[in-house]
Amino acid sequence: MEKEIISAAQAARLIRQGDTLIIGGSGGIGVAEKVLEALESRFLSDREPGNLTILHTTGIGAVTKYGLNRLAHVGLIKRVIGGNFGLQLPFMKELIVSNRIEAYNFPQGVMCQLYRAMAGKQPGLISHVGLGTYIDPRIDGGKMNDATTENLVEVLEVGGREMLFFHAPVANMALIRGTTADDNGNISLEHEPATLEGLSIAQAVHNAGGTVICQVKRITGRGKLNPHMVRIPGFLIDKLVIDENQPQNYAVNFDPSLCGESRRPIESIEPDPLNERRIIARRAALELYPGAVVNMGVGVSAGIPNVTAEEKLDGIFS
Structure with a gap:
């Protein structure tokens, strides 16, 4: 069925x-920025919508602007549940630290x-991750402020075994991004990092x-997408938004x-x-060994690959 473009x-x-x-989205990657900008504009002009609950995995923004920083307005959000807030400092300062919204x-x-x-319509998730940390309900339960x-x-x-059970909310709106959509809403991600x-x-x-709203860079005809390139099937998509100037991220x-x-x-x-930062990254790189499997996060640890490239150590670990 052909999807509506709005x-x-x-x-x-x-x-x-x-x-x-x-x-x-993550940082400035995969963010439907044009829709977030429109949501901010609507709230500033109409004071609607309000009391939203927002879920996000990683920080979305460019530290002081863009992304969730566009939503840092009192009354727009009631609650946020997220995995990282380091890229949205105005959001943190104006809403979370000031106790204006609930935050997990x-x-x-x-x-x-x-x-x-x-x-899967399950009531929640059982995981050992977070036991004994501030995620544990016997400590803070992931709560970020007094509100x-x-x-x-x-x-x-x-x-x-002791495990943590994370309650699953019911979400009725999704805002995601891809590169190309065909007329039936099948989404490919060929330009996404x-x-x-x-x-x-x-x-x-x-x-x-x-x-489910998906922002894409371009539309192609029905049957034009290589099926192997489709990452999100069209039956999951309700509305399409086109941003022909959609960048790969905020910097590039x-x-x-x-x-x-x-x-x-x-x-x-x-x-x-x-x-x-480079000194710390170089010291951390000394811990690597041939055949190691490494999980590198953002921040200072992001400098480790540059160190290994400089020392021509690429290819000896995963």
């Missing part, structure tokens, strides 16, 4: 008072799996009877090496400046 302003008007909205910080991996639990009182995490015993959680977000909201309009269309020679990567 403007960003029309998409913003589909979001109603009290809705629960899952927003996809759950592990990013838990957020990813929680969407899948929601898609947040409801317990969304419980301690259970499963098979003789990462696939992220668009599929599980769409499944969670679709299976709850909600509305388009770099083919970010999406695998080309390869950037290791030698072309400029060394980081010699400062405390």
